[in-house]
Amino acid sequence: MARIFKLDNSASPEYQIDYDNLLNQQQLEAVKTFSGPVLCIAGAGSGKTRTLIYRVARMIETGINPDGILLLTFTRKAARNMLNRVSELIGESGRRVAGGTYHSFAAMMLRQYGHYLDLRPNFSIIDESDSGDIINLIRADLGLNRKETRFPQKKTLLEIFSRHINLEKPIESIISEHYQHFSEHTEDIKKIYRNFNEYKENNFLLDYDDLLIYLLRLLRDKQDARNTINDRFRYVMADEYQDTNGLQARITLLLGGTRRNIMVVGDDAQSIYSFRGALISNIIEFPRHFPDCSIIKLERNYRSSSNILGAANSLMKHSREGFAKTLFTLREEGEKTALVSCEDDEEQALFVAARILELREQGVSLNQMAVLFRSSFHAYQLELELKRRNIPYVKWGGFKFLESGHLKDIIAHMRVVQNPQDQVSWLRILLLIEGIGTQSATEIFNTIKNQTDPFDFSACKVRPKAKEGLIALKKFLRRALELASEKPSKILDLAAEYYFPIMKRHFDDYPRRMKDIDALAVICGRFSRLGEFLAEMALEPPRDASDNNLSGKDNDDEQLILSTIHSAKGLEWHSVFIIQALEGRFPSFNAIKAGENLEEERRLMYVAMTRAKQNLAIVHPKTVWDPSTGGLLFQPSRFIDEIGAENLEKWEISR
DNA sequence: CGAGGGGTTGTTTTT
DNA sequence: CAACCCCTCG
Numbered sequence: 317m318a319r320i321f322k323l324d325n326s327a328s329p330e331y332q333i334d335y336d337n338l339l340n341q342q343q344l345e346a347v348k349t350f351s352g353p354v355l356c357i358a359g360a361g362s363g364k365t366r367t368l369i370y371r372v373a374r375m376i377e378t379g380i381n382p383d384g385i386l387l388l389t390f391t392r393k394a395a396r397n398m399l400n401r402v403s404e405l406i407g408e409s410g411r412r413v414a415g416g417t418y419h420s421f422a423a424m425m426l427r428q429y430g431h432y433l434d435l436r437p438n439f440s441i442i443d444e445s446d447s448g449d450i451i452n453l454i455r456a457d458l459g460l461n462r463k464e465t466r467f468p469q470k471k472t473l474l475e476i477f478s479r480h481i482n483l484e485k486p487i488e489s490i491i492s493e494h495y496q497h498f499s500e501h502t503e504d505i506k507k508i509y510r511n512f513n514e515y516k517e518n519n520f521l522l523d524y525d526d527l528l529i530y531l532l533r534l535l536r537d538k539q540d541a542r543n544t545i546n547d548r549f550r551y552v553m554a555d556e557y558q559d560t561n562g563l564q565a566r567i568t569l570l571l572g573g574t575r576r577n578i579m580v581v582g583d584d585a586q587s588i589y590s591f592r593g594a595l596i597s598n599i600i601e602f603p604r605h606f607p608d609c610s611i612i613k614l615e616r617n618y619r620s621s622s623n624i625l626g627a628a629n630s631l632m633k634h635s636r637e638g639f640a641k642t643l644f645t646l647r648e649e650g651e652k653t654a655l656v657s658c659e660d661d662e663e664q665a666l667f668v669a670a671r672i673l674e675l676r677e678q679g680v681s682l683n684q685m686a687v688l689f690r691s692s693f694h695a696y697q698l699e700l701e702l703k704r705r706n707i708p709y710v711k712w713g714g715f716k717f718l719e720s721g722h723l724k725d726i727i728a729h730m731r732v733v734q735n736p737q738d739q740v741s742w743l744r745i746l747l748l749i750e751g752i753g754t755q756s757a758t759e760i761f762n763t764i765k766n767q768t769d770p771f772d773f774s775a776c777k778v779r780p781k782a783k784e785g786l787i788a789l790k791k792f793l794r795r796a797l798e799l800a801s802e803k804p805s806k807i808l809d810l811a812a813e814y815y816f817p818i819m820k821r822h823f824d825d826y827p828r829r830m831k832d833i834d835a836l837a838v839i840c841g842r843f844s845r846l847g848e849f850l851a852e853m854a855l856e857p858p859r860d861a862s863d864n865n866l867s868g869k870d871n872d873d874e875q876l877i878l879s880t881i882h883s884a885k886g887l888e889w890h891s892v893f894i895i896q897a898l899e900g901r902f903p904s905f906n907a908i909k910a911g912e913n914l915e916e917e918r919r920l921m922y923v924a925m926t927r928a929k930q931n932l933a934i935v936h937p938k939t940v941w942d943p944s945t946g947g948l949l950f951q952p953s954r955f956i957d958e959i960g961a962e963n964l965e966k967w968e969i970s971r
Numbered sequence: 972c973g974a975g976g977g978g979t980t981g982t983t984t985t986t
Numbered sequence: 987c988a989a990c991c992c993c994t995c996g
Contacts, residue, residue, distance in 0.1 A: 391986085419986050443986090469981095469990085524986050591984060691983045696987085713984080753973045779972080855986075882984045904983060920984085943981075 331377050333405060339363075339370060346579075346612045347371045350380075350551065353572075353606035354579040355599070359643040360628075360926035361619025361888065364581060368555065369398050371579075372413060373405045375551060386549040386571065387415035390556045392856045394886060414549065418564050419524055420855050422531035425545065426522070432538040433530060438847065439520045440735055441854040445719060447474055447512075447523055449740045454511045458504075468498050468505065477509055481525040482561050482593030519737060528563045535570040546574045556885075557582035557602075561593030569605060576606065585632060588882060588920050590913070596637070617643045617926075619888050621650025624932050627963035628925040634958040635918055652965040653925075654933040655956060659969075664937045665701040667969060668893050671933070672707065672876060675891055682708065684890035686877040688924045690902040694895060695878050702876070713880030718857040722819055722829045723836055727853060729811040730804070733796045734846050736770040748818050749789065751782030771797065788814065804846040808837050881924045892928035894921070897936040899951035921955045934964075 335347060343363055346356050347370045358364035368387070376382050389395040395415030402410030416424070427437050442450075451470040468476070472495070479490045487509060491502050498505065516523065522530065535542045552572035554560070557580040560568065572578025582599045603609050617625055625645050658664040672685055689695050692713050702709050718724065725748065728741035735741075739761055746757035760776045767775070771793040773786045792814035799806045812833050819826045839858055843849035877889070896902055903917035925932060939950045956964070 417986060527986085589985075592986080693982060693987090751973070755972060781973090880984065906983065916984095 331374070333370070333373060333377065335370060335374060339367070340616060342612055342614050342616075343367045343370070345610075346614070347374055349610050349612070350375055350378075350579075351577055353576055353602075353609035354612065355602045355606075355609050356579060356581040356612045356614065357583060357599075357641055358581055358614040359583055359617060359641055360586060360923070361617040362614035362643070363616075363618055364555075364583075364614060365394075365398060365886070367614065368553065368581065369401045369405070371553070372398070372402045372410065376402070376406055376409055376413075380551065382409045382412040383414070384548065384550040385413045386421070386552050387413055388418060388421060388552070388554040388568070389415060390417065390559065390885065392416050392420055394555070417856070418531075418560070418567065419527050422527040422567075423522075423851060423855060425534065426527065426530055429534060429538075429541045429544065430530070432541040433534055435530065436520050438735075439522050440731070440738065441527070441851050442516075442521050442523050442740075443718075443854045443857070444471075444474055444523075445724065446521075446740055446854075449744070450512060450515055450521075451508065453739070454508055454515065458507065458511070467501055468495070472498075473505065473508060476505060477512065478525055479591075479593070480509075481529065482563065484562050484593070519739065528567065532563055532567055532570075535567060542570065542574075545571070550575050551577045552579070554578075554580045555582070558584050558587040558596055558599045559589040559592075559594045560598050561589075561595060562598075563593075565595070565598040573605075578606075584637070585635075585919060586885075586923050588885070588916060588923060590916050613641050615641050615643055617645040618647075619929055620645065620926060621647050621930060623650045623652050623963070624925065624928050627653045627932070627959050628922055630963050631918065631925065631955060631959045632922055636915055651931055653959070653963060654931075654967050655964040656933055656935045656967045656969065657952070658935065658937050659939075660937045661697045661940050662701075663969065664895060664935055665698040668698055668895060668935060669701045669705055669707060671893075673705070675931070680890050682874045682876045685892070686879055686884065686887075686889040686927065687893045687895060688879055688881050688884055688927065689895050690881060690904055690920070692880055694901060698878070698895065707876055708874070709876040709878050711878040713883035717832070717835075718853060720829070720832065722815075722823065723832055725818075726808065726811050726815060726833060726836065727850070729792070729796075729815065730807055730846065731850060733793065733800060733807055734850060737765065739765070745789070748815075748822075749782055749785035750821075751779050751785065756782065800846060803841070804843050804849045805837055805840045807846060808840045812837070881920050884927055885923065888927050888929055890929050891931035891933075892924070893933045893935055894924050895935045896940075897934050897953040897956060898940065898949050899953055900942055900949040901940070902953055903955070918955060918958070921953075933967075934959075 335344060339347060343366070346354065346367050350371065356367070358367070372385060372387065375385060387395055387398065389398070399410050399413055399415055402413065414421070423441060426435060426439070430437055430439070448470040451473055455470075476487065476490050476495060479485070479494070480487045483490070487506055488502060491499055491505065516526065535545065549571060552568070554568050559582070568578070568580065580599065580602055584596050584599055587594055587596045603611065620628070622645050625643060629643060656667060658667055668687060672682070675685060676682060687695065687698065692711070695711065699709075699711070718727070725744065728744040731738050731741040732745060742761045743757050746752050746760055747754065752760070756778050760773065760778070763776050764770045764773065771790055773790055776786070778786065792810060796807045796810050799810065819829060823829055840849055843852070899908070902921070903914055907913035907917045934956060936952055939948055942949050
C-alpha cells in the first residue's frame with residue numbers, strides 16, 4: 317500500500333485554523349501575542365472565551381508544548397469546557413493543557429511539591445462544613461459553647477477567619493469593621509483561631525484558604541520549588557482577573573513573572589467578589605508590574621441586542637469608578653427591557669412562571685431561560701410555583717447538593733476508609749449508630765486512634781444496645797479497606813448498602829434521598845482513585861443531583877435555570893428574568909448600610925443584565941415582608957431609576 | 972448517657 | 987425551612 321508523505325514546511329507554520337477570518341482585529345491581536353505580558357480587558361459578551369480558546373490552539377499549533385501552558389479560570393468546569401473546545405479545534409493535545417481554579421491548581425502543586433514545605437502529600441482538603449465541625453470541637457474543648465452572652469456561631473467565626481486571610485487584615489480589624497457586636501469576644505475568637513490552625517496542622521488538613529497560603533509560601537520562599545514550577549509552566553493565563561484577591565495576584569505574578577509570558581483577562585466592570593477580598597486594583601495595576609505590557613481591549617459585544625446593552629451601559633454611567641471602555645454592538649435593536657411591578661412575592665412568582673410558559677410556547681427552550689436573584693432565598697416563592705406547575709428547574713448557588721445530611725454521611729464513611737485519623741468523620745459516622753451519643757463517640761475515637769488497627773472496636777466500652785451497630789460498622793470498614801485500591805465507586809456502593817437501614821431510620825423521605833446517593837454514585841464512577849474523588853468533592857462539589865460538571869458537557873435535559881447572579885457569571889441565555897429588584901433585597905441591606913459596597917451591587921446588576929441575549933425582564937414586588945428587619949420593603953431598586961425610563965418598557969399585570 | 976420532641980433562630984454573594 | 991438549642995423521658 318502506498319503511503320502519502322506530507323512535507324512539513326516548518327519555516328513558516330501552516331495553521332489549520334483560519335484565525336484571520338474567525339476573529340476580529342482585537343481578538344486576533346490577543347490570540348497572536350503570546351510572548352511577553354498582556355492585559356486583556358474583555359467586556360461582557362465580547363468573545364473572551366473564544367479568544368482564549370483560539371489563543372491556546374494557536375500556541376499549540378505553533379509548536380508550544382501543551383503541558384507547559386497553564387490556564388487559571390474561575391471554575392474547573394470553565395477550564396474543562398475550554399480545553400474540550402481546544403481539542404475539537406486541533407485534536408487531543410489540547411487536553412494536556414493544565415487548567416483549573418487557583419484552589420485546585422494549588423492542591424495539585426502542593427501534592428507534588430509540598431515536601432518543600434514539609435507538607436505530607438496525602439493531606440486532606442476540607443470544606444466549610446468540616447471546618448464548622450472542627451470549630452464545634454474546639455469550642456467544646458475551650459468551654460466556649462455555653463450561650464451566656466451572644467457568641468458568634470461557627471459560620472460567623474469561619475467568615476471572620478476567612479476574611480482575615482483573604483482581605484489580609486488582622487482579626488481585630490475584621491471584627492471592629494464588620495462584626496462590632498462581637499468585639500467583646502475578640503480574645504476568645506483569636507484563641508479559637510489559633511487552636512483551629514493547630515488542629516489542621518496536626519491532622520494534615522488544609523482548608524480553601526490554606527491552599528492559597530501554602531502555595532504562596534512555596535512560590536515565594538522556596539526558590540527551588542519556584543524554579544521547578546516556572547520551568548514547567550512557561551505560559552500562564554489567568555481569566556476573570558478582576559475577581560482575584562491579593563494572594564491570588566501575588567501567586568499569578570510569581571507564576572508568570574519570571575518568563576513574563578503572562579496574560580491576564582478580565583473586566584473591571586464585572587468585579588463582584590470583594591467580600592472575598594477581590595481587588596479591582598489587581599487588573600488596573602497590572603501595567604505597573606509590567607510597564608511594557610500590551611493592553612488589548614475587546615469592546616464589541618456579540619451577545620445582547622442593542623436595547624439590552626444600552627440599558628446596561630446606561631446603568632454603569634452611574635458608577636463612581638470610571639471604566640476603561642464602552643461596549644458597542646452591531647446587533648439589532650430587539651425588545652426593550654421589561655419592567656414588571658407585581659403586588660407581592662406571590663404575584664411575582666405567578667408572573668415569572670406564566671411568562672416562562674409563554675416563551676416556551678413560542679419555541680424558546682427552558683434551557684435558554686434563566687431567573688437571576690441576589691440571594692438564594694429570594695427564589696423560595698418561585699420554586700413553589702414552579703413545582704406546582706411542574707416546570708422542571710435546577711437551582712445554582714446557595715445550598716449545595718453535598719451539604720445535605722445523607723450525602724455528608726456517605727462521604728464521611730468513605731473518608732474514614734481513606735484516612736482513619738479523620739476525627740470529624742469518625743464522630744459523624746459513630747453518632748449514627750443507635751446507642752452512641754457524643755460521649756461514647758469521643759471515647760471510641762480516643763481508643764482506636766492510636767491502635768495499629770483502627771477498625772478494631774474490641775477495646776471500646778459501649779452500652780449493649782450499640783454493640784450490634786459497631787459490629788456492622790466494622791464489617792463495612794473491613795470490606796471497604798479490601799477495596800481501597802479499586803474504583804472508589806465500589807466503596808461508595810458498600811457504604812450505601814451499610815447506610816441504608818440508618819437512613820431509613822433517620823429520614824421519612826428516604827426514597828428521595830436514595831436517588832441522591834445514586835446520583836453521587838454516577839459522579840463517583842468517573843474517578844479511579846478514592847483520594848481524587850474526595851478531594852474533588854471538597855474543591856468543586858456538584859451543584860445538584862443531575863450536575864454533570866465533572867464531565868464538562870452540558871445537561872441535555874430541558875430545564876429552567878434558577879441562579880444567584882454570582883453563579884451566573886460567564887453564562888448567557890436567550891431570556892433572563894431578574895427578580896426581587898427592590899431596595900433591601902437588591903441592592904441588599906448590607907450594601908446600603910456600608911456605602912462603598914453599593915458600587916459592587918451595581919456591577920452585580922450589570923453582570924445580571926448582560927447575561928441576556930434577546931429578552932430581559934426586571935421584576936419586583938411592590939411590597940414584601942422582610943424577615944431580617946421585621947419590616948416591609950416597598951421601594952423599587954434604585955438601579956431601575958439609574959437604567960432610566962427611556963430604556964425600559966413598563967408591563968402591566970392583569971389577573 | 973442517649974433519643975426524640977419542640978421551640979427558636981436568622982438567612983448575601985463562593986472556592 | 988433548616989439548623990441549632992434546650993428540654994424531658996427512657
